[in-house]
Amino acid sequence: MATAETGSAASVVALHRDGRLVTDYPQVRRLLADADPDELARAGRLLARLDTDEVLRAHPAQAAVSVAVTGHGTLSSLTPALTAELARHGLLLRPYTADFDSWVFELSDPGSGLYAADADLACCVLDAETVLGELPLPWRPEDVERVLAEKTALLDRLAARYGATARGTLVLNTLPLPKRALAQLVDHRSRARMSALWHEANARILRLTSDHPALVVLDLxxxxxxxIAVGEPRLHAYAKAYLS
Known part of the structure; x- marks a missing residue:
């Protein structure tokens, strides 16, 4: 059909409208090759609706990768984004999405859904609220230091549990420090100390890869x-989506 030859994400939309997205799935890689971010996002929302088993029945040779997603905050927008990015590289996503803010349970309990999914890749998406949400009111840099130490120690234990339990790769990320958090401290000395504590904690998270071969840490x-915007204020406030 003509739309299949345009080489744009608009063709993915056309395939969806014609009910041919499953039967013509092998074309998706080429169609998304030059897609811009907006086109990719639109295509990802459509592709994420597909039944992966149905696609594999139609195309048994189709390469697929399983990805489990957990973390702090609302992560529903991550699955369409992963779906599109993998599709443009010729891969079909088999996703598992954990319940909201269940990352500690999912990674600590060998009987959790994340481990049952037996994914090739497990993404645990972290954000500043992982720390800021546990601070007392009012708080000082000393409180931040305590919570950061607790969280980095927890991540160390969870990475060890994952390495001993799962066959795949665990992906963590560093914690972006939002300006709004620093702005709650009124003096520059306290702000400097908090920044130092935060960056030191991120360095400890990055160094976890030295002790855990199954771990990858992405530095944001x-x-x-x-x-690149780390967060969007409205999504942060109303949807608890802390990373954009």
Whole structure:
């Protein structure tokens, strides 16, 4: 059909409308090759609706990768994004999405749904609220130091449990430090101390990869340094989606 030759994400939409997205799934890689971010996001929302088993029945040779997603906050938008990014590289996503804010249980209990999914990749998405949400009111840098120490020790234990239990790779990320958190401290000395404590904790998280071969840690600081928005205030406030 003509739309299948356009080479744009609009063709994915056309395949969906014609009910041919499953039968023509092998074309998706080419169609998304030059898609811009908006097109990719739209295509991902459509592709995420597909029944992966149905696609594999139609195309037994289709390469697939299973990804389990857990973390702190609302992560429903991550599955369509992963679906589209993998599809543009010729891979079909088999997702498992954990319940809201269940990451500690999912990674600590060998009987959890995350381990039952036996995923190739387990993504545990962390954000500043992982720490800020446990601070007392009012709080000082000493409180931040305590919670950061608790969280990094917890991540160390969870990474060890994952490595001993699962066959796949665990992916963590560093914690972006939001400006609004620093702004709650009124003096520059306290702000400097909090920044130092936060960066030291992120360094400890990054160094966990030395002790856990099944662990990968993505550093979000370079992305933030390029001007990529870490969060969106309205989604943060109303949807508890702490990372954009």
């Amino acid at each position: 600081d370079p992305l933030a340094g390029e001007g």
